[in-house]
Amino acid sequence: MNFRPAIKFCSQCGSATEQAIPSDGDTRLRAMCTGCGMVHYQNPLNVVGCIPVTDDGRILLCKRNIEPRWGKWTLPAGFMELDETTSQGAARETDEEAGADIEMGRLFSVISVPRVAQVHLFYCARLRSETLNPGYETIEARLFQPADIPWDELAFRTVSITLQRYLEDRAAGSIQVHNIDLT
Numbered sequence: 001m002n003f004r005p006a007i008k009f010c011s012q013c014g015s016a017t018e019q020a021i022p023s024d025g026d027t028r029l030r031a032m033c034t035g036c037g038m039v040h041y042q043n044p045l046n047v048v049g050c051i052p053v054t055d056d057g058r059i060l061l062c063k064r065n066i067e068p069r070w071g072k073w074t075l076p077a078g079f080m081e082l083d084e085t086t087s088q089g090a091a092r093e094t095d096e097e098a099g100a101d102i103e104m105g106r107l108f109s110v111i112s113v114p115r116v117a118q119v120h121l122f123y124c125a126r127l128r129s130e131t132l133n134p135g136y137e138t139i140e141a142r143l144f145q146p147a148d149i150p151w152d153e154l155a156f157r158t159v160s161i162t163l164q165r166y167l168e169d170r171a172a173g174s175i176q177v178h179n180i181d182l183t
């Protein structure tokens, strides 16, 4: 399966790579440098985000101003950076996409999406203020009553599943942690 373009050149020495199985007991084809021998492993990426909720239960969604899924609604989320923890990344994305003042809560969902080699993690979050200041990645940031969530206009399946499970838990009076495999 090709999730991402194959690595063609070595990031260490710039030589061409070739697809080969490293001789250390590995079983998969890797991009191996024909010059220095460096093995370029490719592994899933983490997407981190949160479910920002006002004290009266409204949920913050952002209308995407970027591809993919331009114009669709999402929970604030994005790729984790190298120098941060998962919850720090979720907080940063929420600041960048919505300019929202949140108090980060606990982990809510971990969703594996092997088809695109990603793991999505969403945290619970409390919105401290209704003042929003969306950045360039967001056309509009808005608070939705659960009944008004635009289910048909959500950007990603991981977002709709997380919202669905969150609202079910809330209705049942107990917020759980959800480990989901989207295969």
Ligand SMILES: [Zn+2]
Pocket (backbone or CB within 6 Å): 010, 011, 012, 013, 014, 015, 033, 034, 035, 036, 037, 038
């Ligand atoms: Zn090399």
